[in-house]
Amino acid sequence: MSDIPNFPSILLRYGRNGRALDPRHAEAVRAFAASEALDDLLVLSHGWNNTDREAMALYAGLAAHLVLQIPSVGGLSGRRIGLLGVIWPSKAFAKLERNPAASNGAASAGVPGADDDDLQALLEELADEASPEARDWLQIAAIAARSDEAAFPKFMQALPAALPVDDVAEGADRALFDPPDPEAAIRMSDTSADTAEADDWELGGGGAAGASGRGLAGAVGNVVNLATFYMMKRRAGLVGNHGLAKTLVGLRQAHPGLRLHMAGHSFGARLVTYATLALNGHPASAPHSLSLLQAAFSHNSFSGSFPAPRGGFFRDVVAKPCVEGPILVTHTHNDWPVTVAYALASRLAGQNFSALPSSEPSQWGGLGSNGAQKTEEAVASELLPPGGRYTLGPGRVFNLRADRFIKGHSDILNDAVGYAIAHAMAAS
Structure with a gap:
């Protein structure tokens, strides 16, 4: 064999x-x-x-x-x-595999905000874990939060409600999403962070190719990708x-x-x-x-x-x-x-x-x-x-x-x- x-x-x-x-x-x-x-x-x-x-x-x-x-x-x-x-x-986390250092900080570097495929991937991962109602709420809230800061708290409430809780995930990982902290999530796309490493990474994306990763769209994208990361780790x-x-x-x-x-x-x-x-x-x-x-x-x-x-x-x-x-x-x-x-x-x-x-x-x-x-x-x-x-x-x-x-x-x-x-x- x-x-x-x-x-x-x-x-x-x-x-x-x-x-x-x-x-x-x-x-x-x-x-x-x-x-x-x-x-x-x-x-x-x-x-x-x-x-x-x-x-x-x-x-x-x-x-x-x-x-x-x-x-x-x-x-x-x-x-x-x-x-x-x-x-x-x-x-696969293909977006995370893109290293700005390898492209001399090209505009496409960084972690772009989640697009519809990224959001759909997370919803699919939750198919056996969350109710249809919880997934629908998450999808609607995520789309709304991309362009409306007032909708961001509802997105950050919908996400932990859909994520599974059990003893195979580290408590610190799950605690990232519950209790929700919309202001911290929005800060994830702020390129004026106080660490040089984070500035260089452009966590919300950057330049023409990553423009959708800035601001609210970038914050939603980063949270969605991090939640999928959590699901795979779990x-x-x-x-x-x-x-x-x-x-x-x-x-x-x-x-x-x-x-x-x-x-x-x-x-x-x-x-x-x-x-x-x-x-x-x-x-x-x-x-x-x-x-x-x-x-x-x-x-x-x-x-x-x-x-x-x-x-x-x-x-x-x-x-x-x-x-x-x-x-x-x-x-x-x-x-x-x-x-x-x-x-x-x-x-x-x-x-x-x-x-x-x-x-x-x-x-x-x-x-x-x-x-x-x-x-x-x-x-x-x-x-x-x-x-x-x-x-x-x-x-x-x-x-x-x-x-x-x-x-x-x-x-x-x-x-x-x-x-x-x-x-x-x-x-x-």
Whole structure:
């Protein structure tokens, strides 16, 4: 069985509710591990994308770089490695992929205000979550708020009324929309912000190509896109918690010698982290390594002290611990989508934001931009080229600054990334 080139592999699909579409998903993975006589199983999860084809291209690319690095990494030679590819329904954020730095600040740069397609995409994501009445109210209110500031409060009331509430979304994320703050939302499109980074980003769009992103239209657009971002982030949690974790629970009980590894990109990093949390460090299920590639969730997620009093949402992954070996986090300020998404969140929260980590704690920063912050187990390091020397071990979060090798959010298909994943697998 080989759906992904270079390794024996299996694909599993999950629905919008997070559940596996195949009712025998757990049995399928156990049968796969047995039939292929696997020593290691690497679980891969994509982030935002539109099609299965894009997910498969990601997995094929990662596998191609990984297979080249395995012979040079001690501890993996001679081991039979298989891949499990997770396919889940997510949405591409093409607008956020446009980095003004790459176009020298061209007029088309920035995050344009939402057009009708963006609004329709959010309404479609809410189809299984909100009543028709709530969706209709949101649509009418959003359209009105684009041109009438007096209508903005109703838009900011309609949005949280339509968004789902459950335990798979961080409270801070949901709190952005409830209680509603229309004035903060309008400030999101104000280019006279007091941070140079935000000015350069032109969060509401800019110039002729992005003119619709300024003012009220820009504020509505930013809130709509941020709400869709919230929905995708939440769904990644649903799939990790209700889907993948149930697929893998007890896997090593059936195959005691098997080593389990997780790697996820973008929202997929949150998916595999949530699955790791749900598996709760159980010796029959806990992964041996966790590789988070440009993760699209909070840089405080592993913190033991911030936000007070409990710490980060995924604190237990490190504290229990839920991973037997190392946790790797690639991060770079070249990651435009993660950086922009958290800049938008900071504006909506009415807080200052900087792309750079600082001594002052902030809720609004992305793991894929800054690495793990306020985390005593974090170790500052760099993503190394093949042949570089890693010193990895259990109980630590290794922040791998990736400026040299990752030039954008999805620029993870290279030998350095494959080399790092191989080392994480070997170190556990």
